[in-house]
Amino acid sequence: MILANWVGLWLPAFESAAATAASHPPLKAPVAAGPQGRVAARLDGDHLLDYVTGRAIAGGRYLIEIYLSGRPSRTAIKTKGVGFAVQDVNADNIADLLALCLLSSISDSQRPPIVGSPELNVESSGPRLERQALPGGLCPSRSDHDDKKDPPAGLPETVLAGDQPKTRRPPLTLEPMLFDFMRPLGAERGELEANALVRPSIGGQGATWAPEVEFAVAPGHTVEIELPFEGGRLEAFKLGFQGTLGAFRQNRSTHGWQALIERARGRRRLQLDALHLAGRRVGQRWSALIMQGAP
Amino acid sequence: MRDERGSAVKGVFxxxxxxxxxxxxxxxxETNLAIGSKRRVDWTLLxxxxxxxxxxxFQMGFSDGLWR
Structure with a gap:
């Protein structure tokens, strides 16, 4: 039997964020003031890149500071040419934050370096930040406000990675077919989804289809209305609720609950289904979901 | 949830x-195990x-034993 599921998705939160990003002025070419370089970073799911600054320090070296969205809020590299930083955030002997800096020229050590470029390579298991230009030569020292997320005054708006939307991606965005989520666990408020599961007619029986609408009424909490049809006949009415209990293991695991009330056509009795939902992302490509419960 | 088994199902995994x-x-x-009232277990692979x-x-799936 073939099943097909179409999902039409409207995400107001993402729409507004995209519009904000698009409204920023085009990237300005930084004025050459010293050595130039690039930063490549790989961050765990709990961190996003805010921005990078660079300045000259004693000994002809440069201090490259990478500011992050979570704690630790900063990691630093001191280098003359090539340097790296590795941090184990959770003390589990696994590197959570990796950053590599490459300065292409060190001929003028008195001037702060220009670090980064529009092609800056930033990899993260969270949302990708696609545009970071980081003219460190324009950045003052950050030693006086390490814990602040606001950029230093005078830093051009276009150099901030933070001008990209910081929407934390839910750990799991894929959904099974037989049992489907009402939007992913951890959905943002206002997310709206309409979908329909269609089972084509095979062997003379009428096609069955079940359109449904899912809406996140609060962060991580969703309601659903589903109308199962057989041919053109409405068979039941379903009302569902889903809640997110939390995310853990660096936002790679999550769990929640689902409750559904169903009233079949021609029956007075209501049926209540209760389910526990658990999901785990393994690496960048694999994810597993388990739904268990009692109808 | 799209489980359309009858009320004889006591648990799903x-x-x-x-x-x-x-x-x-x-x-x-996707695998679906349904435990019936007489400990009968039906399973579906999708x-x-x-x-x-x-x-x-768009999601498409295929199963020859769906909702047995």
């Missing part, structure tokens, strides 16, 4: 494994593909 091949394509293998196109998502 629905594990699914997904592999993302790109931002637009993911394949999944291979499926999910394709993203613009802001739409």
């Amino acid at each position: 629905n594990p699914t494994l997904f592999r993302e091949f790109s931002e637009r394509l993911a394949l999944g293998l 291979p499926q593909a999910q394709v993203e196109w613009r802001r739409h998502s």
